[in-house]
Amino acid sequence: MITPEVPQNKSQYSPMAKSSVRNKPFSCFSDGFLYLGGALLAFLLVWSLWSYTVPHTFEPRGSTKSATNDARTQQCVQENPAVNLGYDPPDQTFYDDQELSYSIERPMKNWDEKRKEWLKRHPSFAPGARDRVVLVTGSQSKPCKNPIGDHLLLRFFKNKVDYCRIHGYDIFYNNVLLHPKMSSYWAKLPVVKAAMLAHPEAEWIWWVDSDAMFTDMEYKLPLRRYDYRNHNLVVHGWEKLIYKEKSWTALNAGVFLIRNCQWSMDFMEKWSSMGPMSSEYKKWGPIQRSVFKDKLFPESDDQSGLIYMLYQDKGLMDKIYLEGEYYFEGYWADIVPTYDNITEKYTELEKEDGKLRRRHAEKVSEQYGVFREPHLKEAGNGKGSWRRPFITHFTGCQPCSGDHNQIYHGETCWNGMVKALNFADNQVLRKYGFVHPDLLDSGTVTETPFDYPDDGPW
Ligand SMILES: *[C@@H]1O[C@H](CO)[C@@H](O)[C@H](O)[C@H]1NC(C)=O
Numbered sequence: 001m002i003t004p005e006v007p008q009n010k011s012q013y014s015p016m017a018k019s020s021v022r023n024k025p026f027s028c029f030s031d032g033f034l035y036l037g038g039a040l041l042a043f044l045l046v047w048s049l050w051s052y053t054v055p056h057t058f059e060p061r062g063s064t065k066s067a068t069n070d071a072r073t074q075q076c077v078q079e080n081p082a083v084n085l086g087y088d089p090p091d092q093t094f095y096d097d098q099e100l101s102y103s104i105e106r107p108m109k110n111w112d113e114k115r116k117e118w119l120k121r122h123p124s125f126a127p128g129a130r131d132r133v134v135l136v137t138g139s140q141s142k143p144c145k146n147p148i149g150d151h152l153l154l155r156f157f158k159n160k161v162d163y164c165r166i167h168g169y170d171i172f173y174n175n176v177l178l179h180p181k182m183s184s185y186w187a188k189l190p191v192v193k194a195a196m197l198a199h200p201e202a203e204w205i206w207w208v209d210s211d212a213m214f215t216d217m218e219y220k221l222p223l224r225r226y227d228y229r230n231h232n233l234v235v236h237g238w239e240k241l242i243y244k245e246k247s248w249t250a251l252n253a254g255v256f257l258i259r260n261c262q263w264s265m266d267f268m269e270k271w272s273s274m275g276p277m278s279s280e281y282k283k284w285g286p287i288q289r290s291v292f293k294d295k296l297f298p299e300s301d302d303q304s305g306l307i308y309m310l311y312q313d314k315g316l317m318d319k320i321y322l323e324g325e326y327y328f329e330g331y332w333a334d335i336v337p338t339y340d341n342i343t344e345k346y347t348e349l350e351k352e353d354g355k356l357r358r359r360h361a362e363k364v365s366e367q368y369g370v371f372r373e374p375h376l377k378e379a380g381n382g383k384g385s386w387r388r389p390f391i392t393h394f395t396g397c398q399p400c401s402g403d404h405n406q407i408y409h410g411e412t413c414w415n416g417m418v419k420a421l422n423f424a425d426n427q428v429l430r431k432y433g434f435v436h437p438d439l440l441d442s443g444t445v446t447e448t449p450f451d452y453p454d455d456g457p458w
Pocket residue numbers: 337338341
């Protein structure tokens with residue numbers, strides 16, 4: 001784990017006009033605004049234009065203008081100053097190494113040092129680095145075969161964007177194979193590796209399949225739980241199902257959180273060596289099936305590969321956290337039938353507690369999640385719970401191809417997805433003053449009256 005030091009020298013934050021003004025606390029903003037007035041605004045405008053045209057090879061500390069700006073920044077001390085998006089010093093970093101490759105085929109060495117070095121040279125990214133998450137997801141490069149497939153994928157993606165906006169996470173949507181042989185369920189590994197290199201500022205890369213969606217927009221990843229014993233990979237799964245039942249569904253590899261560190265680089269190298277890019281790919285399918293009798297298809301897959309590694313080396317449990325306490329992802333067929341009761345329960349809670357009903361800016365939504373927690377003590381977690389399930393995963397529904405698993409009726413899949421999307425969307429739309437009264441009717445909303453849902457039959 002990398003816990004970058006907080007830079008000593010405050011001026012290293014190189015407060016560029018744009019970000020420091022935009023992120024100031026209100027009181028500071030109004031003081032500064034009244035005090036310095038239009039002249040400052042004009043200066044800021046000039047400076048931000050200048051900052052686009054002049055390469056940032058030095059910090060304009062000496063000038064009178066920057067002194068004014070520094071003074072303002074110090075006067076309005078921020079605990080978590082904005083990151084500086086316009087600053088990349090000329091110092092050599094791993095990006096300048098010609099040998100370095102983003103490809104999953106080429107091993108990465110000394111990544112922890114490289115990342116740490118980069119963070120040292122970009123001190124504005126140091127505060128909060130430990131909790132920084134980049135969500136990565138994606139889909140194929142061609143249009144979906146299912147006529148409503150692209151529409152569904154768009155809504156699944158919108159759902160992820162909503163979640164990330166509420167929690168301040170970045171998101172990357174990839175729709176091209178980064179390694180031509182690593183297709184379908186293997187495609188994520190090359191993307192996750194590339195995302196680690198592209199985001200040295202992030203401690204975690206969070207892969208979420210295109211057919212999984214957030215259905216509790218307030219719930220926040222309990223990252224401290226995974227820091228506590230330095231776990232580097234988090235998946236939804238159960239130890240017993242790996243070592244006793246030997247099931248290929250002992251965990252689900254469609255959603256995982258992986259720490260941006262050397263261990264993960266090494267682990268993904270080993271993991272992907274069971275995939276189609278490897279000369280040994282053919283042998284892995286039969287090996288996986290010899291251990292996991294419920295695996296029906298012949299080819300080696302990423303999920304069986306991951307379980308197989310854990311099965312072979314129980315020591316990996318020190319680094320891999322099998323999250324079974326909440327729906328880190330959950331099977332849609334279990335979850336979808338519970339949405340109506342959950343909605344009812346949450347509405348009851350809001351009727352009882354005015355704090356939960358209070359209208360608020362979307363930006364401060366997390367606080368209302370915290371307010372709700374004491375009411376959810378009895379709700380339980382996971383299966384049988386009336387807590388909103390964190391992630392609902394439409395495994396087997398194949399929204400893009402439409403070739404859903406034949407054990408389901410297509411209608412069950414499509415209606416389930418629509419219901420889940422609107423269930424999630426209602427949590428977002430509330431902040432915009434509207435709600436879908438019918439979860440199966442995506443096109444209709446009603447305005448939520450003041451103090452909703454205190455009055456009226458909801
Ligand atoms: C919803 O709640 C009702 C009443 O408590 C209960 O009978 C029903 O089984 C619940 N439905 C589900 C799917 O949990």
